[in-house]
Amino acid sequence: MTKISLGLEYATISACRISLMSPELLDSVLLQTDFPELKLHASGKVRDVYNLDKDRLLFVATDRISAFDYVLATGIPHKGRVLTQISLFWFEFLRDLVPNHLLTADVSQYPAPLQKYADQLRGRSMIVARADMFPVECVVRGYISGSAWKEYKATGRVCGIELPKGLRESDRLPEPIFTPSTKAASGHDENISFADMSKLVGPELSRQLRDLTLAIYVKAADYARQKGIIIADTKFEFGRTPQGITLADEVLTPDSSRFWPADKYAPGRAQESFDKQYVRDYLEEIRWNKRPPAPALPAEVARRTSEKYVEAYHQLTGLELDV
Ligand code: Q0N
Numbered sequence: 001m002t003k004i005s006l007g008l009e010y011a012t013i014s015a016c017r018i019s020l021m022s023p024e025l026l027d028s029v030l031l032q033t034d035f036p037e038l039k040l041h042a043s044g045k046v047r048d049v050y051n052l053d054k055d056r057l058l059f060v061a062t063d064r065i066s067a068f069d070y071v072l073a074t075g076i077p078h079k080g081r082v083l084t085q086i087s088l089f090w091f092e093f094l095r096d097l098v099p100n101h102l103l104t105a106d107v108s109q110y111p112a113p114l115q116k117y118a119d120q121l122r123g124r125s126m127i128v129a130r131a132d133m134f135p136v137e138c139v140v141r142g143y144i145s146g147s148a149w150k151e152y153k154a155t156g157r158v159c160g161i162e163l164p165k166g167l168r169e170s171d172r173l174p175e176p177i178f179t180p181s182t183k184a185a186s187g188h189d190e191n192i193s194f195a196d197m198s199k200l201v202g203p204e205l206s207r208q209l210r211d212l213t214l215a216i217y218v219k220a221a222d223y224a225r226q227k228g229i230i231i232a233d234t235k236f237e238f239g240r241t242p243q244g245i246t247l248a249d250e251v252l253t254p255d256s257s258r259f260w261p262a263d264k265y266a267p268g269r270a271q272e273s274f275d276k277q278y279v280r281d282y283l284e285e286i287r288w289n290k291r292p293p294a295p296a297l298p299a300e301v302a303r304r305t306s307e308k309y310v311e312a313y314h315q316l317t318g319l320e321l322d323v
Pocket residue numbers: 042043044045046047048049057101128129130131132133237239248249250
């Protein structure tokens with residue numbers, strides 16, 4: 001091939017296509033919930049929690065997606081249902097190890113005043129038992145990544161745990177480690193040592209939560225690995241209910257964990273995210289300054305990301321999410 005240089009300077013106009021999501025898909029995307037008869041209990045980047053009565057809460061997973069700490073302007077089709085169905089799968093898978101807060105995800109069993117929202121709630125919501133939540137995030141890591149990699153590079157330790165020398169980014173750890181954190185005033189999580197946690201919630205409960213966290217992670221990560229997904233790390237929240245120490249919140253979803261495609265795993269660098277890679281690549285490409293307002297996503301990026309969430313659900317459970 002011969003390259004012909006004209007030696008001219010010319011402005012490039014990059015191909016700029018406006019892509020729209022099909023009306024059917026757009027219609028199914030839920031960005032905000034509003035149930036005027038219920039009081040909002042808490043709202044996160046993705047999930048909204050409502051008070052039902054003194055013993056029960058309603059969790060609703062929207063299709064919102066966050067990247068680089070901000071919720072984006074575009075929703076991801078089916079994402080709320082994928083997150084909810086993955087948590088339900090793990091609650092069942094883990095039921096011999098730990099009680100969980102799930103009461104029902106069967107919308108026909110929800111209180112009568114919610115029946116008019118059945119179409120909005122189906123597949124993406126659950127009613128859970130109100131728990132007395134412990135003020136710690138129970139983080140477990142089987143691989144070194146993210147804030148733990150930063151801490152290790154700086155100190156050789158993570159949350160006070162001495163690690164072997166010479167680890168590379170994303171390396172598998174000799175054994176999973178428990179690295180609790182607390183919600184700092186900034187809203188960001190702050191890694192704490194086991195001794196700090198013991199001062200916060202007591203040594204006996206700390207041991208119980210650590211042992212439970214490690215046992216749950218080992219069982220789930222072994223299973224996921226056989227299905228081609230590495231769960232590099234994850235975060236659990238526990239609380240106390242009449243059933244004792246109870247697994248709450250969402251569990252082992254791509255939003256609460258790092259999911260890596262096992263067939264692309266290569267230590268020595270940051271790993272691709274199973275679910276958010278197209279989003280991150282796009283945001284880097286447009287050189288968003290990572291300050292609000294967060295941009296919208298092209299329909300194609302939202303569609304391909306949606307496919308990754310649906311694929312993660314299928315790969316983990318062997319089930320099809322009806323789309
Ligand atoms: C609870 N969070 C933090 C929304 C969810 N079973 C429970 N009983 C009482 N409170 C809670 C639970 C649970 N789970 C936990 N808020 C309320 C989790 N948030 C994080 C952001 O998204």
